[in-house]
Amino acid sequence: MATYSTNEFRGGLKLLLDGDPCTIIENEFVKPGKGQAFNRVKIRNLKTGRVLEKTFRSGESVEAADVVDRDLQYLYNDGEFWHFMDNETFEQYQADQTAMQEAAKWIREQDVCMVTLWNGSPIVVEAPNFVTLEISETDPGLKGDTSGGGGKPATLETGAVVRVPLFIQTGEKIKVDTRTGDYVSRVKDD
């Protein structure tokens, strides 16, 4: 069982706390001039995404979590799992709904995603920050409107719904910021 001493604490270090993999966001060393030293740590639970604070006695050891981030290519969805492949090792991984969260509505086959693996299994899948997707359905907009103000809902080929400017038409491709779900621009085919 690998462990880390508090002296190894730094942002990004992965710990196993109460059975869950966590990552350190912030580590503060606290010590009165004469007295007991502590490490006050802000931690994100990688399974739930929740941020919590925890105090360790300086010098204490904490179990390490076997967590790595990998760029994996999305292959297909079998109805229950999303399947990914490491393009270097050709190893395949399956992610469940919990790991996919929002990513499921943005990605298409062949897209490369950042996948967090815990003990070799995906626990968090992040869609690329920007994706280009085709609009499968949107109401015909008013002719001549190019302002982008107002907007209307559009359903994308992945099923996601985003607000787009009125001039955007069914069949066009748009760029979307997956972190906010916002329309960024129209994408012209070359």
Add this chain to the structure above:
Amino acid sequence: MSAGSKTTSGPNGRWRPGASRPALLARAALLADLRSYFAGAGVLEVETPLACSGADPALDTLSAIYHGPLFPDGRELYLQTSPEFAMKRLLAAGSGPIYQVCKAFRDGEAGRLHNPEFSILEWYRPGFDVPQLIDEVATLVRLALAAPVLPAERRSYAAVFREHLDIDVLEDSEATLRELALSQGIQGCEEMALGRDGWLDLLLSHLIQPELGRHGLCFVTDYPASQAALARLNPDGRTAARFELFLQGVELANGYLELLDLEEQVIRFEAENNRRRSQGRPGVPIDLSFLGALQHGLPECAGVALGLDRLLMLRLGVDDIDQVLSFSLQRC
């Protein structure tokens, strides 16, 4: 975080100082102001060795080994955790009031407010009591911060805990302190074996200290006898004539009405060394020359150590000690 963002990557990227030019200027100005103050007050500037033959068992010490004339087989030297022992030897020898600006070293301490090598201003006032020394600390800090009307308040350690957490630091049991830490939501302390003073440190550092000195200088006085360090006990026998200064939640200074009693000092050193051994750490050699000075007789005096790097941080409004040091641990 700010330290990281300023550091250029690569093995040679750390050559740059952490302190900006204004921070270097502020340090030089601070030192000039302090020296001018003490010259005016008739306090003598002294220097004592950084590398010493004994160590303070209450702190973790860095050490170095000298080889050469006088010690052909080598001699372990302990880098001072404060200049206290040597300065008390000067006082015992009749120096009169003295001050020193020097480096002190503490193993295991690095963070936003800590660097293992840091600057101390320490001074001793024969004939002063704690209130007189507190007044002088306030004067000096106001001068250093160019804040002449900065208010100062004085509250006992017990009062601070009563006001913030409604507990009695002298009476409440270790179990009560632990319960309080848990009910106040300090995550992770469930299984800590801290001892009574450890729990007080936890409560103070997590729940009280951030509030101390929000609006001015906050002097916390009369620490529990179990945290007397090198301070004399008060006549009640349960508290010590020790004070600390907090400003903006930062611990700035630690002062005592100095313990004069040799026997009591030896007992305290031994207790600290026993505590170390009970934690599986070796004891450290006591500074015998310091004990010799106590035996000779230390004049009645009050003394205080003040963290100059933190004072500069407050002066400049920066939140990482790396920003006031030319080269902190990660750059030295």
